[in-house]
Amino acid sequence: MILAHGGVQGDVSTERLPADAVPAVFAYSLNRKLRKLYSGEYFRYRQASGGEFDYPSNTPNLTEDVFITTIYDQAVGYGVQHAVQVSQGLQPKLELVGSNYRAVFNQQEYLDVPTLANEVGQDFTITARSDGDVATSPVIGIWSGSDVISIKPSDATTRFEFNGAYTILNSNGQSTQYICNVDKAQNNNRVLTIRTENAHGHVVMGDQTPTFENISIGRDNQGYYKGKFSEATLHLGNLTSRGSEQLLSTTRTYYGD
Numbered sequence: 001m002i003l004a005h006g007g008v009q010g011d012v013s014t015e016r017l018p019a020d021a022v023p024a025v026f027a028y029s030l031n032r033k034l035r036k037l038y039s040g041e042y043f044r045y046r047q048a049s050g051g052e053f054d055y056p057s058n059t060p061n062l063t064e065d066v067f068i069t070t071i072y073d074q075a076v077g078y079g080v081q082h083a084v085q086v087s088q089g090l091q092p093k094l095e096l097v098g099s100n101y102r103a104v105f106n107q108q109e110y111l112d113v114p115t116l117a118n119e120v121g122q123d124f125t126i127t128a129r130s131d132g133d134v135a136t137s138p139v140i141g142i143w144s145g146s147d148v149i150s151i152k153p154s155d156a157t158t159r160f161e162f163n164g165a166y167t168i169l170n171s172n173g174q175s176t177q178y179i180c181n182v183d184k185a186q187n188n189n190r191v192l193t194i195r196t197e198n199a200h201g202h203v204v205m206g207d208q209t210p211t212f213e214n215i216s217i218g219r220d221n222q223g224y225y226k227g228k229f230s231e232a233t234l235h236l237g238n239l240t241s242r243g244s245e246q247l248l249s250t251t252r253t254y255y256g257d
Contacts, residue, residue: 018127018233018247023077025119028217029231030055030094030101032254034074043101044070045094055101060094067091068103071111071217075233078119083111083217092218095228100255102228103217107137110218110225117142117212122190125235126151126178127247129255132227135159139229141220147210150220151178153227160194165205169194175252177244180205197252230255 019027019035027034030043041054048065060066069091071083085091092109095102120142130139132154142149152159153176158169160178169176176196183191186204193202217232218225233247 016246016250018251019075021243021247022235022237022239024075025078025116025124025234025236026073026081026083026113026215027075027233028071028073028083030068030071030103031099031230034231034233035076038074040074041072043068043072046088046091060096060101062094062096066094068094068111071103073113078116081113081116083113085109085111092229100230102131102230104228105139105218105225107134107224107226110216113215113217117144117215119236120149120210120212120215120234121236122208122210123181123237124149124179125181125239125244125247126232127176127235127244127251128153128178128232129175129230129251130227130232131155131174131230132158132225134226137223137225137227138218138220139225139227140215140217140232142212142215143221144211144213147208147212148221149180149210149212150222158194160192162192162205163208163210165192165203167192167194167201167203169196169199169201171196171199175248175255175257177248179244195248197248197257 044054046052046067073080073082090109092103092105130153135154135157138150138152140151150161179193189204191202
């Protein structure tokens with residue numbers, strides 16, 4: 001059961017939350033608790049008229065512009081690393097649609113995640129809630145000078161790229177999962193997979209030995225995001241099929257998909 005009230009939705013069920021599965025590298029949400037034992041804030045915001053505050057301890061005044069300065073990391077497995085933007089001109093705006101907050105990016109704003117990139121290898125699962133306006137703009141980028149992972153959702157198509165390999169799903173990418181692992185169903189080949197509740201796309205790729213240096217919400221090494229962002233989690237290794245399906249299903253259920 002999910003209880004909704006005034007922009008805050010609290011989990012009151014006994015089901016696992018996304019960051020409870022195999023320690024998450026990061027877990028960011030503007031709207032909900034992602035780890036059962038988490039009791040902190042979701043994000044920090046700046047009012048255009050002055051002052052910074054934490055949500056949900058405080059409620060943003062959306063009668064004026066409000067900007068996101070920090071999305072707090074709810075994961076603990078790899079150390080807590082918040083997504084931060086200290087430059088006011090690069091902070092995404094905040095909006096409330098129904099009972100859920102969204103960060104609005106217009107191809108110049110972004111938030112950086114420090115020191116976690118070197119934890120990411122070739123086996124991972126990203127589960128995200130976003131609403132891209134342009135199919136070729138990256139909501140999440142993980143990169144270095146030689147390696148790049150890029151997630152590019154939109155209403156028409158959603159694209160998942162890793163070091164030159166890519167797969168495209170001709171489907172709305174709002175609640176979507178992005179997986180890179182060895183897939184028994186694909187003759188034990190390494191596969192990039194995009195998955196929604198009712199559709200998926202995949203492509204076979206070779207093994208990788210990446211060395212990443214940067215993680216950002218709202219950009220990769222080549223471009224900036226145009227669209228909205230609500231939450232994302234990153235897990236390493238091979239989650240079980242049931243585990244990854246549960247992550248996606250609970251995300252879709254929460255956001256009413």
